[in-house]
Amino acid sequence: MSFSIKFWGVRGSLPSSPPPSAWVNHIEGVLQNFFNSGHHSAHQVSEYIRGLQEPAVGGYGSATTCVELNCGNSQIIIDGGSGIRSISERILNGTAVRKKGPYHIFMTHFHWDHVIGLPFFVPHFIPGEEIHYYAVQSELEHLIRGLFKKPYFPVPFEALQARIHFHVLEPRKPVQVGEFKVTPYQLDHPDPCWGFKVEADGKAYAHCVDTEGTRVTQDDLGDDLPLYQNIDLMYFDAQYTLPELAEKANWGHSAAQVGLEIAFREGIKQVLFAHHDPGARTDHVLELRRQTMEYYSSVAKASSENNEEMPPVIWDFAHEGLEIIL
Ligand SMILES: [Zn+2]
Ligand SMILES: [Zn+2]
Incomplete structure (x- = not known):
């Protein structure tokens, strides 16, 4: 049995892909680098391209938040951003x-x-299918029903063929779904937003998108601290640079450095940063990555100068289609 996590959407706010003109510039850059690095023939293309990091060639993706977790025969999905369409497509073509x-x-x-992908999640329309929705928000059923409403969507909720069940969760109280133990903890985001600690097979995943990370110290996090403890992989909101975070206080999104601070203190093994800004092209996310590397290196250097032990943290910026096996 293995605990796997697939990221079907990593954008924030709005599905967004760079425009064609940006892709033209990007491809031009990749081709120039190919020749500038001494390559000259077509049979070297595949090796060169495959040797680069996937986002450096294909970008970070356009779809918004949707994460699929599998362990043995158990599956849960977190959020129904436009990325859930990829799960739908695979159900239809038999590869899910x-x-x-x-x-x-x-x-x-x-x-x-x-929520934008939920009306396009195909099991809603299949007789005999069963869908369970879970949230802390007590208006869960009302909010999901509201997505299937004319004139915003042609099929009203009452006409859906699947049996749909709603489960309102208690804050910080776990529920069991097959192999998964799922516990909601509050994040720092308007309206409000609840992250999930998901445990299975002796491993733990912390879903921390969307959050501003205004509470960082253990005291400030209080009852929500366990979301960040004994975690193998944390998925953390890093829409902004540190200066942008200062400018956009109370917008509900964070920066990679904030996530790293929590990871260092709590001994989190791996962190993936996401909720990339809809306006962030590949170069911008790569620049955020460079700034995060600078920060990580400076913390590591300071720790070694002070003879302090710093647990290594594996981290990166998530891209659409990325799969991690814990
Ligand atoms: Zn969001
Ligand atoms: Zn939000």
Whole structure:
């Protein structure tokens, strides 16, 4: 049995891909680098391209938040951003990990970028299918019903063919779905938003998008501190640079350096940063990555100068389609 996590959407706020003109410039840059690095023939192309990091060639993706977790025969999905369409496509063409339900969808909150894909999740329209929705927000059923409403969407909720169940969660109280123990903890985001600690097979995943990370110290985090403790992989909001974070106080999003501070203190093994700004092209996310590397190196250098032990943290910026096996 293995605990796997697939990121079907890593954008924030709005699905967004760089425009064609930006892709033209990007491809021109990749081709120039190919020749500038001494390559000259077509049979070297594949090796060169495959040797680069996937986002450096293909970008970070356009779809908004949707994460699929599998362990043994158990599956849960967190959020229904436009990335959930990829799971739908795989159900239709028979390549999905779970080809038939029941499906278990946990909702962090109901901002557009986290719900926009739900009306396009095909099991809703299949007789005999079963979908379970979970959220802390007591208006869960009302909010999901509201997504299937004319004139915004042609099929009203009452006409859906699947059996749909709603489960309102208690804050900080775990629920068991197959192999998964899922516990909601509050994040720092308007309206409000609940992250999830997901435990299975002796491993733990912390879903911390969307959050501003205004509470960083253990005292400030209080009852929500366990979300960050004994974690193998944390998925953390890093929409902004540090200066942008200062300018955009109370917008509900954070910076990679804030996530790293929590990871250093709590001994989190691996961190993936996400909720990339809809306006952030590949170069911008790569620049955020460079700034984060600078920060990580400076903390590591300071620790070694002070003879302090700093647990290594594996980190990167998530891209659409990335899969991690814990
Ligand atoms: Zn969001
Ligand atoms: Zn949000």
